[in-house]
Amino acid sequence: xxxxxxxxxxxxxxxxxxxxxxxxxxxxxxxxxxxxxxxxxxxxxxxxxxxxxxxxxxxxxxxxxxxxxxxxxxxxxxxxxxxxxxxxxxxxxxxxxxxxxxxxxxxxxxxxxxxxxxxxxxxxxxxxxxxxxxxxxxxxxxxxxxxxxxxxxxxxxxxxxxxxxxxxxxxxxxxxxxxxxxxxxxxxxxxxxxxxxxxxxxxxxxxxxxxxxxxxxxxxxxxxxxxxxxxxxxxxxxxxxxxxxxxxxxxxxxxxxxxxxxxxxxxxxxxxxxxxxxxxxxxxxxxxxxxxxxxxxxxxxxxxxxxxxxxxxxxxxxxxxxxxxxxxxxxxxxxxxxxxxxxxxxxxxxxxxxxxxxxxxxxxxxxxxxxxxxxxxxxxxxxxxxxxxxxxxxxxx
Ligand code: GTR
Numbered sequence: 001x002x003x004x005x006x007x008x009x010x011x012x013x014x015x016x017x018x019x020x021x022x023x024x025x026x027x028x029x030x031x032x033x034x035x036x037x038x039x040x041x042x043x044x045x046x047x048x049x050x051x052x053x054x055x056x057x058x059x060x061x062x063x064x065x066x067x068x069x070x071x072x073x074x075x076x077x078x079x080x081x082x083x084x085x086x087x088x089x090x091x092x093x094x095x096x097x098x099x100x101x102x103x104x105x106x107x108x109x110x111x112x113x114x115x116x117x118x119x120x121x122x123x124x125x126x127x128x129x130x131x132x133x134x135x136x137x138x139x140x141x142x143x144x145x146x147x148x149x150x151x152x153x154x155x156x157x158x159x160x161x162x163x164x165x166x167x168x169x170x171x172x173x174x175x176x177x178x179x180x181x182x183x184x185x186x187x188x189x190x191x192x193x194x195x196x197x198x199x200x201x202x203x204x205x206x207x208x209x210x211x212x213x214x215x216x217x218x219x220x221x222x223x224x225x226x227x228x229x230x231x232x233x234x235x236x237x238x239x240x241x242x243x244x245x246x247x248x249x250x251x252x253x254x255x256x257x258x259x260x261x262x263x264x265x266x267x268x269x270x271x272x273x274x275x276x277x278x279x280x281x282x283x284x285x286x287x288x289x290x291x292x293x294x295x296x297x298x299x300x301x302x303x304x305x306x307x308x309x310x311x312x313x314x315x316x317x318x319x320x321x322x323x324x325x326x327x328x329x330x331x332x333x334x335x336x337x338x339x340x341x342x343x344x345x346x347x348x349x350x351x352x353x354x355x356x357x358x359x360x361x362x363x364x365x366x367x368x369x370x371x372x373x374x375x376x377x378x379x380x381x382x383x384x385x386x387x388x389x390x391x392x393x394x395x396x397x
Contacts, residue, residue, distance in 0.1 A: 025050050028359050030360065032267040035303055037310050038342055049314070049346040061311060063303045065278050068261070069242050070200035070269065070288030071190040072208055077105035085115055091145065096121050096158045097222070100143055103212050104324045109190035113182075114171035116213050117143045120163040120222045126286045128396055129163035129217065130228035130388065131250075133243070134208050135175070135236040141166040150382045151233070160389050161343065163223050165213060169236060172209035173202045177285040197290040203235065203261070205290075207243035213247050227251050227396050229316070231388065233380035234328075235286065238262035245311035252316040254388055256380045259328030263319045265305050265336045273329030274316075276301075305332075307368070308341035313343035313351075318370035318391055325378040331357060337369050344368045365394055 038046040038056065046056045065071045085100040096119045104113040121127055132152050134141045140151040150157070169175065173183030180192040184205045189195060200208075210230050218225045228251030231344040232240035237258025244253025255263045260274040269275065277295035279286065294301045309317055319337050321330035333356050341351025350367035358364055361383075363372035370391040374383055 002326065004016050009097075016353055028062060032269075033299060034265070034339065035301075035307065037307055037339065038346075042380055043115065046346065048253045052313075052343065052346050057311065060303065060307045064242070064245065064308060064311075066288075067294070067302060067307075067338060068287055068291050069207075071198050072200050072204060072246075074107065074298040075339050076212070076215055080105045080212065080215060081247070082219070087146050091119060092155060092158055094122070094300060095369065097155075098143060099128075099220075101216060103216065105212075107187040107190075109187040112187045114167060114209060114212075116216075117141065117167060118163055118165045118220075118223075119158055120122075120220075121158045121161055123161065123222075125346035126222060126224035127161055127163050128229075128391075128392060129165055130157060130229045130231060130254075131210060131213055131217075131225050132164070132166040133169055133230065133236040134166050135169045135206075135232065135234065135239075138168060144292065150385075151380050153382050153385055156382060156385065157389070160393070162389065162392070164393055165217075167209060167213060169206040169209070169239065175202065175235070175285075179284070180285075191278050195289070199289045201291075202283075202285045203239045205240060206239040207246065207318040209242045210239070211247045211249075217247070225249065228390065229254055229318075231256060231275045231318075233257055234259065234262075234378065235283075238286075241308050241312075242365035244317070245308055246314070248315065250315070252318065253312050254320070255333075256320050256384055257322055257328050257378050258319075259325070259333065260373075261305075262328075263305055263334075263336050264329040264332035265339070266294075266301060266332075267304055268329065268332040269298070270326070270329045270332055273332060304336070304339075306336040309336050309340035310343035313340070314347040314349055314368065316368055316370070316391070316395055318388060320372050320374060320384055320387065322374045322376050322378055324376055328378065330373060334371060334373075337371050341367070341369060363390070365371035365391050368395075 062126040089098045092346045099118045139147045140149040154164045185383045230240050230250045231254035233256040238261045244250045260279045278296045321333045344351035352369040353367035360375045
């Protein structure tokens with residue numbers, strides 16, 4: 001266990017740059033014990049990528065299943081099938097093909113389906129792609145492009161040579177605490193009484209949906225399945241992190257303003273940020289039941305969120321914050337990236353490449369973990385998308 005207070009004392013650049021007096025005044029930082037990323041349950045220190053993959057990575061993944069997000073009852077359903085909702089169409093002045101696909105499957109509770117859209121730029125070779133887990137209304141992911149939202153700027157994404165995919169989270173599971181009687185929870189575990197402390201919550205169900213879209217991407221010759229980024233905003237960002245952690249087919253995972261339960265370090269108790277007690281009270285369906293044991297009890301949690309980001313190594317990871325989003329705890333989102341970076345070090349790769357909290361609108365893109373602090377409010381904007389594409393370009397082009 002390492003004291004975050006000591007970590008920061010050793011880190012004068014970070015302290016100097018982080019002009020948040022409330023943070024430094026917070027007694028909650030002093031002595032807060034951060035679970036060690038690279039120490040196995042049996043005390044073995046991890047010094048190689050081989051050890052990480054053979055032992056520690058699986059332990060960390062299991063801790064997040066058992067204590068935070070819950071356990072999926074099923075991976076890819078045996079009868080999963082994809083069919084076109086409408087014929088493929090040329091869109092964006094002929095620059096892209098639009099595909100609208102319905103994914104259908106069944107479980108003990110019956111049949112279910114959800115729809116996703118893909119805009120694929122015309123190209124002589126398979127293109128890289130971004131998959132958005134959309135937690136806002138349908139108007140944000142309008143397949144007809146009548147409504148154009150910065151949440152999913154398809155025109156810009158296609159212009160830069162990326163396919164843009166999106167689905168609506170609520171089609172997998174409505175975003176309400178409704179007793180697990182609908183959505184994919186009901187399909188795969190029809191009797192809610194049989195749920196246990198580690199049964200999957202709603203964020204896990206949404207993440208599972210993103211993996212089903214990846215199943216389709218793997219069968220789509222126009223997309224390069226080896227270069228797909230999954231991203232989400234806020235509750236969608238928490239979901240993207242859990243998706244990328246479990247599904248290593250995603251080469252890039254992006255958390256936009258994900259905050260508590262996402263990129264924000266729980267033990268960094270920032271006065272204006274969301275604590276576990278609040279998220280469990282307001283959104284009792286997001287995590288597994290056991291996560292409630294950690295309400296106002298952060299230090300008992302056997303993981304912290306830097307370990308979630310570390311599960312993405314050695315793939316690409318990106319965390320973004322916004323200056324006006326104290327609720328997400330920006331310094332805590334950044335600090336998770338700092339503490340996750342040693343996982344990339346095991347592979348001889350640069351993680352974040354700095355420990356200094358950056359000035360607004362100065363993206364850090366030098367390593368395998370990208371980070372930026374955008375000026376403005378809690379949102380997913382064209383600026384954020386530009387940063388994500390710049391980062392992907394740097395690694396993939
Ligand atoms: C808030 C919640 C956050 C965040 C956000 C969102 O109300 O407290 O954790 O997820 O909603 O998804 O926009």
